Amino acid sequence: MLFLLPFKLSNGKKNQNFSVGHTFSKPFFYGKMMQKSRFKKLMKMQKKSNTNFPKNKWVQSFFSTPQIKNWDELEKWKKMSKNVLLNTPTPSVKDESWRFTPLSKLFELDFSKINSSDIPGLPNEFHIPSAPFRVVYKNGIFSEKSSGKANLPENIFVGSLRNFDQTKKDEILNLLSKGESGIDGGFFPLLNMSCLQDVVVLRIPEETVLSGSIHVVFAGCSEVEPVNFNPRLVILGGKNSNFSVIEHHISINNSKHFDNSATSILLEKNSKLDFTIVNEISQTSSHIGSIYANCKKGSVLNFKSFSFGGFLSRINLGIDMNGIGASCKVQGLAVAKETQISDFHSRISHNFPKCQSSQLQKNLVTGKAQGIFAGKIQVQHGAFETDSEQLCKTLLLSSKARVDALPILEINNENVKCTHGSTVSDLDENQLFYFQSRGIPQKKARYLLTIGFVNEMLKDLPEKLLQRFSSYINSFL
Numbered sequence: 001m002l003f004l005l006p007f008k009l010s011n012g013k014k015n016q017n018f019s020v021g022h023t024f025s026k027p028f029f030y031g032k033m034m035q036k037s038r039f040k041k042l043m044k045m046q047k048k049s050n051t052n053f054p055k056n057k058w059v060q061s062f063f064s065t066p067q068i069k070n071w072d073e074l075e076k077w078k079k080m081s082k083n084v085l086l087n088t089p090t091p092s093v094k095d096e097s098w099r100f101t102p103l104s105k106l107f108e109l110d111f112s113k114i115n116s117s118d119i120p121g122l123p124n125e126f127h128i129p130s131a132p133f134r135v136v137y138k139n140g141i142f143s144e145k146s147s148g149k150a151n152l153p154e155n156i157f158v159g160s161l162r163n164f165d166q167t168k169k170d171e172i173l174n175l176l177s178k179g180e181s182g183i184d185g186g187f188f189p190l191l192n193m194s195c196l197q198d199v200v201v202l203r204i205p206e207e208t209v210l211s212g213s214i215h216v217v218f219a220g221c222s223e224v225e226p227v228n229f230n231p232r233l234v235i236l237g238g239k240n241s242n243f244s245v246i247e248h249h250i251s252i253n254n255s256k257h258f259d260n261s262a263t264s265i266l267l268e269k270n271s272k273l274d275f276t277i278v279n280e281i282s283q284t285s286s287h288i289g290s291i292y293a294n295c296k297k298g299s300v301l302n303f304k305s306f307s308f309g310g311f312l313s314r315i316n317l318g319i320d321m322n323g324i325g326a327s328c329k330v331q332g333l334a335v336a337k338e339t340q341i342s343d344f345h346s347r348i349s350h351n352f353p354k355c356q357s358s359q360l361q362k363n364l365v366t367g368k369a370q371g372i373f374a375g376k377i378q379v380q381h382g383a384f385e386t387d388s389e390q391l392c393k394t395l396l397l398s399s400k401a402r403v404d405a406l407p408i409l410e411i412n413n414e415n416v417k418c419t420h421g422s423t424v425s426d427l428d429e430n431q432l433f434y435f436q437s438r439g440i441p442q443k444k445a446r447y448l449l450t451i452g453f454v455n456e457m458l459k460d461l462p463e464k465l466l467q468r469f470s471s472y473i474n475s476f477l
Helices: 032-048 057-064 071-086 167-176 188-193 429-437 443-460 463-475
Strands: 002-004 006-007 132-137 158-159 199-206 214-220 227-229 232-237 242-251 257-267 272-280 284-296 300-307 312-321 327-336 341-348 357-367 370-379 388-395 402-409 417-425
Touching: 057 188, 071 214, 071 429, 132 158, 132 463, 158 300, 167 232, 167 257, 167 357, 188 242, 188 284, 199 214, 214 227, 214 257, 227 341, 232 242, 232 272, 242 257, 242 300, 242 402, 257 300, 272 284, 272 463, 284 300, 284 327, 300 341, 312 327, 327 341, 327 370, 327 443, 327 463, 357 370, 357 402, 370 388, 388 443, 402 417, 429 443, 443 463
Parallel strands: 132 214, 199 232, 214 242, 227 257, 232 257, 242 272, 257 284, 272 300, 284 312, 300 327, 312 341, 327 357, 341 370, 357 388, 370 402, 388 417
Antiparallel strands: 002 402, 006 402, 158 199
């Protein structure tokens, strides 16, 4: 059974839901069953391709960044990715998964070389006290001075792949090629793999419980000419481990950059990960994040995303529950103002019996901004006793704000419990009147109602981030 319920609203009228039927010409994402055949096809394509780089000025500017010489296996991997990239078309509104996401402003950027000598230090405002372990990359270059790993337990590895256990590098390279952050993820993950400067590896051994979060910061630092960088993070959770990670994308001062990140997560049996990704880049920058999680038997993934930076931001999330009893909880909050575009695409695949998933996405859109949500829940053959729920809620604060919401269920099995839906509205006039009748000014009333809409998403956010987020909302109300 296939259920498609796209919702679209662009006029700001309150409490109206629009349901528009649509037939997809091709799937948003490649499912698990298609990955092997897709990989073989791409390998054939890259064998036929030549070594000349595409005559595309925008793509060529990515390779203006000085390339660090890596070990032979990674160099071969990068070369293969670049050759596959030759045969991968640039995304456009003609592609199903990009038809709501205009990329013209991003493609107008002409990137310059990174001058590592001009990179400033990490401002104190971005330090998170609840995350005592910090790893900082500036313009894709590791900053030992800004990082802080002194109190990290010795059995936990956080650092470059070049310093990781030699016998397990092939295993990591195999993980890097899978899912939304791998070869089948499309153009931007391929671009990431082709331009790799380094791979950040975080490995938590089995039976390890870590108190305090590991804070991984990817900072952009260029105020004159725009730069690009392609950070890649690998997270390995051993059996029965329990830990939390904050992946933080920021801009130092009013930087101009394109952050094309990719994250691969592997959770072994009965492990638990609280993963938070925060986008606080400047309004002159952009971020596209490709994330893939492989969850084994009994593992738990709590995923949270907060996005309120950049003229363009997009997250492509893929989760495969590859073990009995695996579960995931996905929560996302996106705020877009003026002409910002905030996009969240996700795929959650139940591949084994008795898996659970829940997803809640909230969008706050004002000005002429656009919010996009496309969430796909897959229940594969044999995945009986699946329990899955999905909901997208959007609050439009202006008549020119727009949201495109597409919650999708794809069920190939019986004996499952699945729900999904989408709602769109603006601030309730009756509630505003109630506040004003109690002597509360209209601006304050709008702020309270807006904070009330997003409050459940913010309860576990670190205090410094919560303060900046509240100030950000107050600035456009």
